Amino acid sequence: MYNETLINELQTKGMRLVDPTVGHQSRRGGAGPTDHKAVTIGDMTVMVPVHTAPSFESPYVVDAPDADGSSVIRKNGEDVARVTFPAKPKFSDLVTAEGVPYNQIAVLHGRDVLATTVLQTCIRYQSRTKTCQFCAIGQSLAAGRTIAHKTPEQLAEVAKAAVELDGVKHMVMTTGTPKGPDRGAAVLAESAAAIKAAVDLPLQAQCEPPEDDIWLQRMKDAGVDTLGMHLEAVSDEVRQRIMPGKAQVSVDKYFQSFKAAVPIFGPGQVSTYILAGLGDTVEQILDISHRLVKIGVYPFVVPFVPVSGTPLESHPSPSSDFMNAILEPLSKMIIDSGLAATKAKAGCAKCGACSALSTYEKFRIKEVAA
Structure with a gap:
């Protein structure tokens, strides 16, 4: 069995693997959450840090798999749950006609989500004085594990194979921010079509807010079902310190775009990613989440995980208590407003693997029903 406390602790403390080869290969470097491994507990698949400094000292240890493929997870030597690991996806062994491995175009995230970074370059990443200090978008490219630009044809080919061979249920497309006022919306629309x-x-689709709101409708018309425009940090002080380039796009601009996007995509189909633990307080995160929920935007709050090779590689992860202080009232706020992870058509909120938030929501729904 599992509960929100266990998922929260695993994601803030990480876990140690007796057999590091279990499941499909964990992801290191790249855009978005990384240095994690997917693990299934009950009916929930979550991403748990395994390559970070906190995880090396985690009280959670996962035994080598038994004959049935499941493993016991222990906390300080005591059994707490049985877990399994999603198998390596079949599509990842394929290669395009021009010789590009499918797993350099897109990867399996969680249990049934296909994820890709369409542009593996970013104008914010060109200088460490402007880049988001937590981002490792250039690492996987430099290591040859991906390609700089996934073409629409490549993405369509891999997506079709992932659905047919592995039963993938939805897809996340993020992108580094290119030059130009569309801020990546154009390449995402082209890919979606x-x-x-x-x-x-x-x-x-995930991008910074386009300068012109017309791109929101263009993405929707191209086939994008849900939109992510990620704040990451919420207070001006933290935004300027942690992501000075991205902070040039103000929180006010984000809210203008959120308000324009919700009528196009629908309530709960627009979301924003918030990294807790970078310096924003519990109150600041809950205050902005209240503003977001009020206009129909889903605030996907995730514990910050330091990634090796970035300026924040030694930055501590938030404590389990800190995350609980956010996720417990936030889940109530979301459910009471009529939003929920289960109502999202695609993307981070629907997947829920990088945060315990959806687990908190499940228990909140049970409380309401009781």
Whole structure:
């Protein structure tokens, strides 16, 4: 069995693996959450840090798999749950006609989500004085584990195979921010149109708010089902210190775009990623979450995980208590407003693997029903 406390602790403390080869390969470097491994507990698949400094000292240890493929997870030597690891996806062994491995185009995230970074370069990443200090978007490219630009044709080919071979249920497309006022919306729209022409797969696109709101409708028309525009940090002080380049796009601009996007995509189909533990207080995160929920935007709050090779590699992860102080009232706020992770058509909120938030929501729903 599992509960929100166990998921929260695993994601803040990480876990140690007796057999590091279990499951499909853990991801290191790249855009978005990384240095994690997918693990299934009950009916929930979550991403748990395994390559970070806190995880090396975690009280949670996962035994080598038994004959049935499941493993015991222990906390300080005591059994707490049985877990399994998603198998390596079949599509990842394939190669395009021009010789590009599918797993350099997109990867399996969690249990049934296909994820890709369409542009593996970013104008914010060109200088460490402007880049988001937590981002490792250039690492996987430098290591040759991905390619700089995934074409619409490549993405459509891989998405179709992932659905047919592995039963993938939805897809997340993020991107580094290119030059230009669309801030990545154009390449995402082009990619979405190609994927939807090849396979019926719910899509989330993620980018900074385009300068012109017309791009929101263009992405929707191209086949994007849900939209993520990620604040990451919420207070001006933390935004300027942690992500000075991205902070040039103000919180006010984000809210203008959120308000324009919700009528296009629908309540709960627009979300924002908030990294807890970078310096924003519990109160600041809950205050902005209240503003977001009020206009129909889902605030996906995730514990910050330091990634090796970034300026924040030694920055501590938030404590379990800190995350609980956010996620418990936030889950109540979300459910009481009529939003929920289960209502999202695609993307981070629907997947829920990088945060215990959806688990808190499940228990909140049970409380309401009781």
